[in-house]
Amino acid sequence: MLKHFLISFSLVFFSCATSFAQRTILHCGNLIDGKTDDIRSQVSVIIEGNKIVAIESGFTRGGSNDKVINLKQQTVMPGLMDMHVHIEHQNSPARQVESYTLNPADVAYNAQVYAERTLMAGFTTVRDLGGSGVNVALKKAINAGKVKGPRIYTAEKTIATTGGHGDPTNGGKIALLGDPGPKEGVINSEADARKAIRQRYKNGADVIKITATGGVLSVAKDGQGPQFKMDELKGIVETAEEYGFVTAAHAHGDEGMYRAVLAGINSIEHGTFMSQRTMDLMIEKGTYYVPTISAGKFVVEKAQIPGYFPAVVVPKALEVGPKIQGTFGEAYKRGVKIAFGTDAGVFPHGENGKEFMYMVEAGMAPMEAIKSATMTASQLLRIDDQYGSIEIGKVADIIAVEGNPLTDISNMTKVKFVMKGGVVYKD
Template identity: 60%
Template structure:
């Protein structure tokens, strides 16, 4: 009896592991070549794409068949700039004093699920309280539904800078935050802050090279790091194998960030032609976040939505980003897809595609920026970003061909991440 039970268990395990998923696709978008490929079947085994067969195949009776014959299939999108812990609103500035870490964590799970359901299977989180690290781990363990996260943990600022967590507080609460809290004022502080992020479990490093829009501080664009401080941060990050990003609206801060070794410039609002040439020279990527710019400009018109000091900056800076992107693209600046989701509601990330295409970027290049380009920047170009044999099965589907209408990617009807179907 014991031997029979043992054989039954072995057969059960074999049956489960042998089961593959056959996704019958009417059209697959080849993002590498900007082409539509008709009538293929993606065979998924475990979390990987096993084969891509011609025509519509269905395997054996034990295999799963998913009919996407009327759909257009793409690799899961990658957003290089989100803030998964929160969404901006009138209560944002008081929630710092009323919300516990657990409150932030529970809200973040809602935003994570919404992001995945919108077809974004991977994101880079560029700064929160540190809950983003725990969220990443929970998603990796299968405890929470959400995208694959590469996170900066807490962004690094200077005293009073855009990511100083005590901005806008009364003096008794300001204290003197240092590298542990992500506030630095010297090259040595910068090194310590990077090492602390590594210790905390962050994947990437983000600095706020200039002032910003949503912080309760006067300037939205002044430079806030010296080149020496930035070099200390980027060199240390390189030692620890961490990609670097810099929030930057002002031109001088951007130039210091580029010369200091930063790999991606976030926003880039006031970028000059000279800085664009510098970006090309140093192969530094622009992450434009046009959607966020439009959102803050619109919300600045609503009385009381932002504190007055923030509303003034939002009204001045927000409307400039799309035009800057247009100039940067025409200049040949390397572009990576990123939205700043969290400044606007999570799940609307795909609106960025439309804004990019609207001012001259071809649809095939916009799609490539959110797949192959971002996978390469994250160092996982051999795993994600394409529908390709041996790659992780991050697969989404939409109703129409995005080459004909880019806005179709704003309504994703199917989501698979790592071989698991989350939306069908």
């Protein structure tokens, strides 16, 4: 008898608790779901906990316990995703010196500021492609609710070759150069490559980033040459796949990126001097292209300011920077899959939304640009079952921008509302 009473009481209590559970109802003037090409008007998105539970036409009336948010003058869409950021730092003329003077605690305090700026700009998820390792701790702090910021999928430390783009000791005096190895993210053989991947796994990385060619901002002369042999790339890709990592390859020169695509890398970053041969191979293999036009424009601007960059960087910036937007336009027209990425950290964090404007300038339709930062980006990260679109059952990462970005893409820089995981961070 007592047992039956307790069961009945529990069912009644659960029913009452459920009926009084608070819902959040978003009244959306326009809705872009991130998945289709449709834009719907006057839609309500209903959230319970951290999940979307209903999407209804018209403006649903809330109950006495519901929270209703008026976004009737805005365009609502999924939280944006930037597939190429460096959340630990931000460029300045002091950047090289800071690599020797800042302690990990200094880097961490700076990084949490950059993380919050990124979230407030509407980016609820980012892929951090290389830092000192503080990025792993920042990811954990954000996930635990200690710090405001986007959901971070981090590469921890970039994997490079000795003296290549990403070698952490480039530009130092001989006494400080040492001989960094796989633990520090520097490899020179297939065995080193496999060890470096396993070390990233041990250190808490979520994704893998390699520097397949020279780069612009490294204190080294070569900005384009290939920096990995095929056996090294094989070791990287095979081991990364075994550990479930998505892989990314920084690449400016064509030969290095072609090798990386041939080896099975998942995305090419920058892609400045990408040939049609490489584009076709990317289409064949399903490789994503993350263009980072914003970074190209920034380095060209700053390279013209005496002393902003070390002297060895200036000619590389002036050669590489102006070409990225044109390459993006060619790759897009050819049919290469495009995932949104900016290289924020090269330029100020929080200005990520300008990339949409540059993509549209180069010929991409506004809706496709938005989808590149929502559903396409989630597919690259292999998290599209939970993120990347506004659908019933998905996590409530939702933003709203001023006006209609399909008629004025600059509205993507005017974010008025940010919700991540059902929690409102900007309203």
